[in-house]
Amino acid sequence: MSKLKGEDIKHEKSAYIIYCQKGGRGKSACEKLLAHNPDLNIYNISGGINEWVNEGYNVRKGEKSILPLDRQVQLSISTLILVFCALSLTISTAFIWPIIFIAAGLFVAGATGFCGLARIIALMPWNQRV
Structure with missing residues (x-):
């Protein structure tokens, strides 16, 4: 979150999906980005990846595995x-x-x-x- 900056997003017309494990940090990231640039097209996965999996959607894990x-x-x-x-x-x-x-x-x-x-x-x- 400390490194997240709205000016780093180059394509304002693209849609971005922000997510975290439980949804809280993703929501904070969206709020921070929208406060800097309200024209961004940003979506947060409510409930995070955990909720995504609970709803039956597939998740492909990356190679790096660390504890939450x-x-x-x-x-x-x-x-x-x-x-x-x-x-x-x-x-x-x-x-x-x-x-x-x-x-x-x-x-x-x-x-x-x-x-x-x-x-x-x-x-x-x-x-x-x-």
Whole structure:
């Protein structure tokens, strides 16, 4: 999303289909592109590729296979919590503070829909499409 720019679309008369796994980022991308250039002919797959498959449409997967972003976030958070729990039990109770920080981040993500960790992980090299 951070690299997405409306001026990069050269053919305004062409139709573009924007999609993601669950539909949320695709919708945000469409809104961002249309805010920059309202004349673009853009469509979002509502519900993303997951909904597309649930409706019985075929999907051909590319060669690159990585975990979905939400699972990468879940694995990162659970690993951090396990490490800091082990550290707080074995080395110092001060390691409880990172766990509290992580819990606060999860609360904010759940309450607002904004997940800073997901934004950071999305920028990682393995998540970049070339």
